[in-house]
Every structure is written in structure tokens, then in C-alpha cells.
Amino acid sequence: MTQLLLQLLPLLAVMAGSAAAALIFRRCRIPLWPITGGLVGAAAINLGFGLAVQVPDLIVLLAQLLVGTAIGATIAPDTFRQFRRFLAPGTLAVGAVLGAGLLFGWAFAALGILDPAEAMLSLMPGGVGEMVTAGVALGFDGAVIIGAHMVRLFTVLLSLPLVLWAAVKIRQRWIAEPDDPGPRS
Template structure:
């Protein structure tokens, strides 16, 4: 019973923060709010709550079920369209993640396996779930992914603006003729 009250307090903090993040329209509000709320209660009250293994297993099963349930027959038809470019992009990001992971491990910043899982592309929940299932520190993995996620989300408006500007200036304008240049259909006078 003495371990149940701290666990319930951490769960309440997690749920409260998640609902606040949802109300504030924060990205990934269940995960980010839950993480920060649980950490705030755990650290704020000096608790050392360990979630029971059965609860961790059920959470992993729920994450897997939620992801698997999104796959429909149409998913594979759409998948063929971006298989090659997607594999190339993921391969490049995966290679960069492995190189940085090795560098962080060599510098003693992170343990090798946690470093790799922290820097791999993929969903936050999936990477943390995989790390916890393999026996690694989920807090380290989620911390690195949260830095990555918030950096991407906060820089996204600038990145999209630059991409739209480049598209407008160098790609979309190629199809429109310059008014000072005579077109091939009109003979010169």
C-alpha cells in the first residue's frame, strides 16, 4: 500500500499535465504532458516511483496495438509510391544517428545502446518502448527524442517558409515564361 500512493500521485500528475498540454494544443500532448507531469511529481516530492513490470508490459502492448490498428489495405498502396525515396531518406538519417551515437558513446556522454536508441529516427513512444523492453533507461532515450522533437517542431515554420520560397523562386517559376524573352511560337519582327 505504501508504494501505491506514490504511484497514483505520479499517474495523477501525468494525466493532469497531459490534459493541460492538450488544452494548450502542445504537440504529442499525451506523451509530452504525461512525461513532464510524472517527472514533476516524482522529482518535486522526492519520490522514487517504479512502475510495475505488468503495467509497463500493458503499456507497450497498447502502443503496439494503437500503431498496428492504423494499418489498412490502402496503406500498402500508398507505401509503394514513397518506398524508394523514403528508404533513402531513412537510410541517411539512420546512418547519421549511428555515427552520432558512436561519437556520443566514445565521448562517454551516453551508453552505446542508449545512445543509438536516442538518436534513431522513429516515433518517441516506439523508441522508448523498444529501449525499455531491451532493459535500457527510458528517461535518457525519451530526453534525447524530446530535444529532437521540440527542435524540429519549433523550427518547422522556418523550414517550411524556406522550402516554399525556394519552390516559388527556382522551381515554380521555371514553367512561366519571362515576359521579356520571346516565346518560340511568336516570330521576331
């Protein structure tokens, strides 16, 4: 029992650090505080104490189940109608974004910034979990890929208010009618 507890202690310490950082990030109103706080807290405890913790697959699966279920529960019947309506522009936008990701990956490899495979996986705009999982499954250095996606995550989060501001300006300048009350946000 004691031995099991000693084995679990590093994992519990990282979990505690993750939760504490998430709560601090929440208090500081940092966007997407559960992921960003959880990530920074876990990294700080893991690296700070040299723990080299490995999170059991079951815990990762449970986390994905909770997040996925929460998203799925918000899907109303009209979502399926919206899916058909937005399939064409969505495919176009996705094609351009994935194409740009491949292009950037190729450019990073050509400039010698990263290994070609790691460059592709690092610059492809997927989620942290998705791309790192794919990279590790392919046998590449997950640490490099996660580093790039961490930078991506913070770049996207920090630039989001600016992009929202630009979108509102575009709407006001070119789309909204004179008596339009404006967007909700």
C-alpha cells in the same frame, strides 16, 4: 485493501499529475500534448515527491495497444499500394537518417560526451519508448537515453513549424505551377 491502496497511491498520484499536465499542455496548444504533457507531469510528480514509481508492464502494453490500434484504424486499402510506391524513397531516407544517427552517436562517443553504447541509442532517431526499452533491455542507463530523446522530441516539435515553412517555400519556389492553389496544411 488499505495496504494495496497505499501501494497504488504513488502510481495514482503520478497518473493524476500526468493527466493534469497533459490537459494544461493541451490548453497551451503545445504540440503532441498527450505525450509531452504526460511525460513532464509524470516526471514532475515523481521527482518532486521522491516517489520512484515504476509503471507496470501491463499498463505500458495497454497504452501501446490503444495508440497502435488508433493508427491501424486509419490505414485504408490504398495504404498498401502507397507502401510499395514509397518503399524505395522511404528506404533511402531511412538509410540516410539511421546512418546519420550512427555517425552522430560515434562522434558523441569519440568526443567523450557519452558512453559509446548510450550515444548510439541516444542519437538513433527512434521513439522515446522504443529506444529506452531497447536500451534498458541491453542493460544500459535508460535515464541517459531518455534524457537525450526528450531533447530530441522537443527539438523536433519546436522546429517542425520552421521545417514546414521551408518545405512550403521550396514547393512554391521550385515545384508549384503558377496557377497552383498551393499546399493544404
